Amino acid sequence: MDFDFTDDQEQLRDAVRKWVDKGYGFERRRGIVKEGGFSRAAYGELAELGLTGLYIGEDDGGLGMGPVEGMVVMEExxxxxxxxxxxxxxxxxxxxxxxxxxxxxxxxxxxxAGGEKLVVLAWQERKARYRLDVCEAQATQVQAGWTLNAIKSIVPAGDQADAFLVPATVGGKIALFLVERGAAGVATRGYGTQDGSRAAELSLKDAPASLVTLDGLAALEHAVDIGIAAACAEAVGVLDKTLAITVEYMNQRKQFGVTIASFQALRHRVADMKMQLELARSMSYYASLKLNAPADERRRALARAKYQLGNSMRFVGQQAVQLHGGIGVTDEYIVSHYFKKLTQLEMTFGDTLHHLGEVSQRMQDTAGVFA
Structure with a gap:
């Protein structure tokens, strides 16, 4: 099987990497955190690169690309x-x-696609515990269309978004709706998250909504799987950089007159970190390649990938902090921010324990990854 990337994919990777290196340094990121954890200007720069239209067809102003391109971008x-x-x-x-x-x-x-509109998925409820089929939000059909009553939690950039994709119950089944943030009955309460980004609590009281689809559970599962694949790819990028920072530190930090990178026990720990990174990378590839598979196959694959990524993120993050010592948890040093990001990604779209349960429930006669 050929895992080489095409020239177009490598050019896309290079463009995003250059933007990150030159336009999104640690000091700019720190400034965005202080301002609340979201920058319209930075989001607009992503749009200028065409990234916000990655999964949107050319007829609608997007690039019409697929999961592999999405994976390449999220890694960077x-x-x-x-x-x-x-x-x-x-x-x-x-x-x-x-x-x-x-x-x-x-x-x-x-x-x-153009970056003028930020639409985010508002799906989490307090009692759901990551389950997609648990939904207390209610939709009511009225003469003018639909209205929604719901409370959704940890909505990414919720108080900055222009609209929300909201699952709600209709006649005992889940449907998916689009709700504009400026509509009547919509209230948001924003706050910072552990990694410095922004989220919000979303409250809807008889809020007008547009129906996306009555087959809401299928659409929601697909949405979450896109999110899982993106989170897995993003985590690979975070893991890769975390390992690189740790190795650089070990080649500079000295004890007993020599760099700590020369200590065999510590070298073994770095080797274990590298192994976990490569396991994570392979499962991120697997997740992206299965993103357009039939629903049952896709759901099994994404749960397996997120479970492995969760284990890798926890291991690499903890080892990086321990190998740095006390400086590894200080706000002034960059590795602490990578550790926070890994910790948050491990819980995004379902934590490791949740996905272990998903893998177990979806296991067939053979437990092989490619079954």
């Missing part, structure tokens, strides 16, 4: 621990392109 953003939620643009573009009626596509996809 992970290396720079970029705060702006590009994964949400991938989710919105993919879901609206695949499930929304034509009028809704025409109204929103060009704006998402």
């Amino acid at each position: 953003l992970g290396r720079g621990i970029v705060l702006e939620p590009l994964a949400q643009a991938l989710i919105a573009g993919g879901v609206l392109s695949g499930y929304a009626p034509q009028a809704l596509k025409a109204a929103w996809l060009p704006g998402i």
Whole structure:
């Protein structure tokens, strides 16, 4: 099997890497955190590169690319621990392109592709514990369309978004809706998250909504799987940079007159970190390659990938902090911010224990990855 990237994919990687290196340094990131964890200017720069339209067709102003290109981009953003939620643009573009009626596509996809509109997935509820089929939000059909009553938690950049994709129950089944942030009955309460980015609590009280699809659970599962694949790829970038920072530190830090990189026991720990990175990388590839597979196969694959990435993130993050010593948890030193990002990504779209349960429930006669 050929795992080489095409010339176009390598050029895309190079463009994003150059932007991260030159336009999104640690000091700029620190400034964005102080300002609240989200920058419209930085998000606009991602849009100028075409990244917000990655999963949107050319007819709607996007690039019409696929999961592998998405993986390449998210890896590079992970290396720079970029705060702006590009994964949400991938989710919105993919879901609206695949499930929304034509009028809704025409109204929103060009704006998402151009970066003028930020549409985010608002799916988490307090009692759901990552389960997608648990939904207390209620939708009611009225003469003018639909209204929603819901409370959704940890909505990425929720108080900065232009609209939300919201699952809600209709007649005992889950449907998916689009709600504009400026609509009547919509309230948000923003706050900073552990990694410095921004999220919000979303409250809807008889808020007007546009129906995306009545087959909401299928659309929601697809949306979350796009998010998982993006999180896995982003995590690979974070892991790669975390390891590089740790190795650089070990080649500089001295004890007993020699660099600590010369200590055999510590070299073994770095080798274990490298192994976990490569396990994570291979499962991220697997997740992206399975993103367009039939739903059952896709769901099994993404759960397996997220489980392995969760283990790798926890191991590499903890080892990096321990190998640095006390400086590894200080705000002034960059590795602590990579550790926070890994900790948050491990819980994004379902933590490791949740996905272990998903893998177990979906296991067939053979437990092989490619079964």
